[in-house]
Amino acid sequence: MMERSAVISADTLYRTRLDRTWNPALPRCAWVCLNPSNANGSTDDPSSRKMVGFSSRLGYGGYSLFNVMAIRLTNPKDLLRCDDPYGAENTPENIARWCRETSTDAPIVAWGAIHRKFRTRAERVAKALSNARCFGYTKDGDPRHPLMLAYSTPIEEFVSRVVLVEMPL
Numbered sequence: 001m002m003e004r005s006a007v008i009s010a011d012t013l014y015r016t017r018l019d020r021t022w023n024p025a026l027p028r029c030a031w032v033c034l035n036p037s038n039a040n041g042s043t044d045d046p047s048s049r050k051m052v053g054f055s056s057r058l059g060y061g062g063y064s065l066f067n068v069m070a071i072r073l074t075n076p077k078d079l080l081r082c083d084d085p086y087g088a089e090n091t092p093e094n095i096a097r098w099c100r101e102t103s104t105d106a107p108i109v110a111w112g113a114i115h116r117k118f119r120t121r122a123e124r125v126a127k128a129l130s131n132a133r134c135f136g137y138t139k140d141g142d143p144r145h146p147l148m149l150a151y152s153t154p155i156e157e158f159v160s161r162v163v164l165v166e167m168p169l
Contacts, residue, residue: 001022002021002052003019003021003022003024003062004019004020004040004042004044005019005041006019006039008040008041012072013071013072014036014087014090015036015040015067015070015072016066016070016087016089016090016098017064017066018039018040018048018064019062019063019064019102020044020048020052020063021061022052022061022062023056023061023062024061025061026059026060027060027061027103027104028060028061028062028063028102028103029058029060029062029064029108030063030065030066030098030099030102030103030105031051031055031065031066031107031108031109031110032066032067032099032108032125032132033065033066033068033110033111033112033145034067034068034069034118035067035068035069035071035073035085036065036067036070036072037073037074046147047145047147048065050146051063051065051146053151054135054146054149057151058155064098064103066090066098066099067090067111068095068122068125069085069086069087069118069121070086070090071084071085071087076112076115079118080117085118092121092124092125092127092128095125095128095129096128096130099129106129106131106132106133106157107132108132108133108134108135108155109125109126109129109132109133109143110134110135110143110144110145110146111143111145112138112143112144112145113138114142131157131158133156133158134155134158135149135153135154135156136153136154136156137161141161143158
């Protein structure tokens, strides 16, 4: 039986954490993706189901998911129209702390293709993590999102391959 929980703001605009546990006797892993969609404390979405599959194949009994941005949107293109896509509590330092608190292993970064406006923020999150893993890279050097990957995709150490152009946050 799957245990599900989420930390969602009172106005339901932001989600800072999503948890799934299927075997509490096994260790947990932490994921960091781009932004939350509509998965919550009772409902999964295709991405959360895919993370269950990858996490269980890696020997975990659950995961905690955090995101570079906390605003809940199903289409990442809509991030460009948000006044505050990050959320007050969702700082790079907090994301790194939350990953350490929920997993003893290196977190899995998987934000996929990211607009250049948000790349600096993603890199700040990666730097705050100090160590991470990923399932390979997009053509622009971002860590691939798991949704369209085969479960046979190998996990590797994450090394930033992005050349940053400073943009205002």
